[in-house]
Amino acid sequence: MRIGLITPEPGHPLLAATTALLAAEHEVRVLDPDTAGRVPGPLADLYLLKARTPRALALARGLEERGAPVLNSAEATALCQDRTAMAAHALRAGLPFAATRASGTLARLAAGPPLPGPVVVKSRHSRRHDVVARVDDDAQLRELAAAHPHEPVVVQDFTPNDGWDRKLWAIGDRIFAALRRSELSPEGRGPTLPLAPGDLPPGWAALVHRAGEVFALDVYGVDIVDRGDGTALIVDINAFPGIRGQAGAPETLAALALSRADGARTRPPAERAAPAPVRR
Known part of the structure; x- marks a missing residue:
């Protein structure tokens, strides 16, 4: 089979290990969304979308329109990029997601009314090196705004917790987990510790x-904080995260890719371009 990777970083540990497993018996093609134009045929049996830039999403949509299956779909990936839309979609579906409100730019937020106690300020658009910060008072907010005045942000009320994020990842039906000291804790982000599912x-x-079903995701991450009694609060959902250092992740991803590619081959041509719809 032919498996395509939509990524500017084919050497990413998860992708490199998955490629090594697949390449023994299958063809793996890499498409750099920053340089790829129209992809000539024949198309791959499945594309893995491990990039979230506008160019990557446009490339994925073009492939879907031509009948190629993409995992995760461009629509599902895009929904996870806008934290306002993500939160609204999750809450409509009944997921325990942190209440999230758009606040314009950081400069506008800092110029507005005083904050109602500790809050978490995040870039509205999820991406690498985005803004994620706990803000306890207006002085901290002004300092953050001075560094990123034009950054569109959202605000979440800070939920008291033990200072550790539960990083949960899914590849198909299999879940991987880890503990990571929150970047919002006074000590800053710490090492990732093993956590058995x-x-x-x-x-x-x-x-x-359930989050995967609601967002029509096959490979995804769910960031959870424990509210103190084992009650989960989802604070973020990510399409196709790195899942670094998780034993069995490359093997699971390779098996999922081949299974989905084989399933796509058996579907009628008219159905091959239809990714699983995001539940509204």
Whole structure:
């Protein structure tokens, strides 16, 4: 089979290991969305969308329009880029997602009314090196705004927690997990520690799968904070995260890619260009 990678970084650890597994018996093609034009035929049996830039999304949409299956779809990936739309979609579906409100630019937020206690300020558009900061007072907000005055942001009320993020990732039906000290903690982001999925509080694994269904994602991450009694609060959802250092992740991704590619081959041509719809 032919598997395409839409990425500017084919050497990413997860992709490189997955490619090594697939290349033994299958053809793997890399498409750099920053340089790729129209992709000539024949198309790959499946494309893995490991990029979230406008060019990557446009490339993926073009491939879908030509009948190629893309995992995750361009629509699902784009929904996870806008934190306002993401939160609204999650809350409509009944997911325990942190209430999120758009606040214009950081400069506008800093010029507005005083903040109602500790809040978390995040870039509205999720991307690498975006803004994620806890702000306790107006002085901190003014300092943040001075550094990123034109950055569109959202605001979430700060939820007291133990200072550790639960990083949960899904590849198809399989869940991987880790503990990471939150970048919002006074000590700053710490190392990623192993966490066995079986050690998660009851219902958390099912919650991750539900998030995948709601957002029509096959490979995704769900960031959760524990509100103190094992109750989960989702603070972010990511399409096709790195999932670094998780034993079995490359093997699971390779198996999922081949399974989805094989399934796409057996569908009638008219159905091949229709990715799973995002639930509204």
